[in-house]
Amino acid sequence: MSKILIVTDSSASIDLDVAKAHGIEIVPLSVELDGKVYRDQLDMTVAELREKLKQKAAPKTSQPNLGYVNDLMKRWKGEDWDDIIIFSLSSHLSGTFQGFNLAMNDNEMTNVTLIDTLTLAGPLRDIAFKAASMVKEGKSKHEILSMAKTVIDMTQGFLIPENLDQLVRGGRVSPALKTVASLLKLRTLAVLRNGGKTFEKAGTSRTEAGIFKMVIDDFAEKGVAVGVTKFVICECEAQDIADRLKAALVERFGPVQVDIIDLPATLTAHAGLRAVSVQSSLVL
Numbered sequence: 001m002s003k004i005l006i007v008t009d010s011s012a013s014i015d016l017d018v019a020k021a022h023g024i025e026i027v028p029l030s031v032e033l034d035g036k037v038y039r040d041q042l043d044m045t046v047a048e049l050r051e052k053l054k055q056k057a058a059p060k061t062s063q064p065n066l067g068y069v070n071d072l073m074k075r076w077k078g079e080d081w082d083d084i085i086i087f088s089l090s091s092h093l094s095g096t097f098q099g100f101n102l103a104m105n106d107n108e109m110t111n112v113t114l115i116d117t118l119t120l121a122g123p124l125r126d127i128a129f130k131a132a133s134m135v136k137e138g139k140s141k142h143e144i145l146s147m148a149k150t151v152i153d154m155t156q157g158f159l160i161p162e163n164l165d166q167l168v169r170g171g172r173v174s175p176a177l178k179t180v181a182s183l184l185k186l187r188t189l190a191v192l193r194n195g196g197k198t199f200e201k202a203g204t205s206r207t208e209a210g211i212f213k214m215v216i217d218d219f220a221e222k223g224v225a226v227g228v229t230k231f232v233i234c235e236c237e238a239q240d241i242a243d244r245l246k247a248a249l250v251e252r253f254g255p256v257q258v259d260i261i262d263l264p265a266t267l268t269a270h271a272g273l274r275a276v277s278v279q280s281s282l283v284l
Contacts, residue, residue, distance in 0.1 A: 001138045002082040008128040009064065009096050010040040011089040011120040013234060013264040022132045025076075027069060029096065031265055033059040039068070040265045049265055050237060050273065059269040063095040066103065073107040083141045084112045087127050087148065089120040092197040094266065113141065115148060118195045121264050122232025122279040123155040130284040151282050156222070158215045159190040159199050159267065162238070162274030187211050191218070208241070212248045219280060220252065227283060230257035234277045236268045241276050249278075257283055 007025040008014070019026045028039040033052060038044035040061075052059060076084055086104075091097035097116050104112045117124050127148045134144050189211050191202035202218075205211045223229075231249055235242040239260070246258045267277060 002141065003080070004135045004141060004144070005076060005079075005081045005084045006128060006131045006135060006144075007084060007086040008124060009089055011094070011096075011264045011266045012087075012124040012128050013121055013261050014125055014128065016041050019128075022129060023135065024128050024132050025072075027064045027072065027096075027100075029064055029094070029266055030062045031059050031269065032062060033057055037062075037065070039065065044265075046262050046265065046268075049268060053236075053268070053273050059265075061094075061266045061269045063099045066099055069099055069103040070106060073103045073109055073112075076112075077107055077109060081111060084109070085131065085141065085144060086112060086114045087117050087124060087131070088114065089124060089266070090118045091116045092118070093120065113145065115145070117148070117152050119152065119155050119157065119192070119279070120266060121157070121234050121277060122259070122261065123151050123157075123281045125232070125261070126230075126281045126284055127151050147284065151284070154194070154222075154282065155280050156194050156218075157192045157277055157279035158202065158218075159192070159271055159277045160211055160215075160241075160275065161188060161190075161271045163272070165272055189214055208244070209248075212245055215245075215278060216248060216252050219249075222280070224253045224256065224280075226254050226256050229253075230259065230281050230283045232279050232281055233258060233260045234263040234267065234279075235260060236263040236271070236273055236275050238274045238276050241274070245276060245278060 010026055010028045016026055028042050031038045031040055031044055086100050088097040088100055100114050130147055131144045188204050189202045190199040192199050203214045233242045233245055242260045249258055
């Protein structure tokens with residue numbers, strides 16, 4: 001049986017202790033705040049980041065520290081793995097993929113397979129957990145990569161911020177757009193299509209129900225099958241919204257699996273408190 005290491009980054013929203021128990025190596029993204037750089041989950045917890053947001057902070061996220069990634073590559077190289085599979089968040093959303101690639105080449109790692117998942121959060125989490133399970137079952141690298149491709153090819157996600165405050169602070173939208181949305185009391189919906197390069201505006205509504213309907217109608221158009229399709233909702237201080245969205249999904253599609261997890265730092269920093277995201281994935 002091949003000795004295979006599964007690696008992903010902290011945008012998968014997997015607790016470090018949980019990852020360790022499953023044999024998954026987590027590489028933390030960087031959170032920049034007030035001139036300091038913190039390693040996601042290592043130097044700054046999810047709870048601490050949320051407290052900073054309550055104080056109107058404007059954090060930014062960036063790829064993992066290159067020196068840290070280089071040190072990890074050196075360690076992995078000395079551990080005699082047959083294969084190392086790295087599942088990175090979308091190269092369109094972060095420089096993380098490029099950082100992994102640079103460190104891999106600098107250390108002449110010929111046993112590393114680096115996958116650009118073109119997504120983050122829920123589907124990335126699902127891929128990492130299933131890959132780790134398949135390693136324990138003695139599955140091959142080819143079988144693991146085939147599973148991952150199946151998920152990558154079908155996923156898409158929506159981001160529902162409570163308001164545009166944090167997006168304005170981070171320079172993602174203009175203050176003028178925020179003013180218009182506030183005056184008209186509009187909720188904004190953003191979408192990350194399969195393989196998308198960025199979250200794009202998908203629509204607006206004056207009501208939460210209207211936003212939910214746009215999301216669910218879009219998923220329905222793509223096709224949802226109980227026992228095959230699942231959804232992952234990520235939330236930031238918004239368990240109540242996540243619960244209502246889960247109920248709306250189940251009401252429309254029947255007893256479909258819906259997981260609710262923490263919104264990862266890379267989305268929290270841009271979307272802010274009370275934001276939720278929802279992504280399609282596969283029951284694995």
